[in-house]
Amino acid sequence: xxxxxxxxxxxxxxxxxxxxxxxxxxxxxxxxxxxxxxxxxxxxxxxxxxxxxxxxxxxxxxxxxxxxxxxxxxxxxxxxxxxxxxxxxxxxxxxxxxxxxxxxxxxxxxxxxxxxxxxxxxxxxxxxxxxxxxxxxxxxxxxxxxxxxxxxxxxxxxxxxxxxxxxxxxxxxxxxxxxxxxx
Numbered sequence: 001x002x003x004x005x006x007x008x009x010x011x012x013x014x015x016x017x018x019x020x021x022x023x024x025x026x027x028x029x030x031x032x033x034x035x036x037x038x039x040x041x042x043x044x045x046x047x048x049x050x051x052x053x054x055x056x057x058x059x060x061x062x063x064x065x066x067x068x069x070x071x072x073x074x075x076x077x078x079x080x081x082x083x084x085x086x087x088x089x090x091x092x093x094x095x096x097x098x099x100x101x102x103x104x105x106x107x108x109x110x111x112x113x114x115x116x117x118x119x120x121x122x123x124x125x126x127x128x129x130x131x132x133x134x135x136x137x138x139x140x141x142x143x144x145x146x147x148x149x150x151x152x153x154x155x156x157x158x159x160x161x162x163x164x165x166x167x168x169x170x171x172x173x174x175x176x177x178x179x180x181x182x183x
Contacts, residue, residue: 002153002166002173003133007099010051010129037061037180038088040112041097042105045129052097052127055150059163059177064091081110088114093180095150098128103141125150125165125179150176 037056041049053063064087066072073079084107088094094115102108115124127150130137151166155173163176174183 002151002155002164004128004130004135004149005051005055005152006133007048007129007131010048010055013051013054036063036091037093037095038064038091038111038115039095039097040108040115041065042099042101042108044101044104045097045099048097048099048129052095052129055127055163055176056095056180059175059180061093061180076107084111085114089118092123092182094119094124096124096126096147098126098144098149099130100137121146121148124148148179 039049039052039056041052049065053065056063066084066087069083069087072083088111094112096102096108096112112124125148126144128136148165148167150163151173152161152163154161155164155175158175164173165176165179166173
């Protein structure tokens with residue numbers, strides 16, 4: 001059975017990394033050129049960000065996050081919005097790190113709306129993280145039920161549990177690596 005990642009697990013993915021290892025993960029994704037995946041997140045979820053990036057990076061993604069974009073203006077403005085819109089358009093996939101804090105963000109719903117119009121449902125996945133593995137409260141946020149989600153579990157045809165992108169309506173899934181590469 002597929003399950004969501006917990007916030008504790010996301011933190012643990014990079015807890016044993018040295019500071020230089022963490023910086024390397026961020027630097028390896030710092031350039032917007034060649035990034036394949038836009039990772040949308042609440043600024044209040046910063047402590048979960050590296051873990052989510054690690055999972056995506058380990059499955060072949062070059063991850064874009066706005067905090068490390070050298071072209072991003074220091075203060076939010078119309079220029080920020082235009083640049084984010086451009087970055088969303090430039091990436092193949094859009095992943096939304098979904099937590100209880102996401103719903104309070106001003107930017108997360110806007111970024112998702114841009115991605116939805118630009119990419120359509122098949123190129124967007126939610127990456128839900130909650131305090132418990134089967135907490136699906138995030139699906140109660142009206143429109144979030146439309147999107148596939150990244151989950152951990154057993155996938156038919158594979159011996160071990162793995163990261164997958166799950167279509168809960170059709171009860172189908174593909175490996176995260178395949179989805180990120182454009183299966």
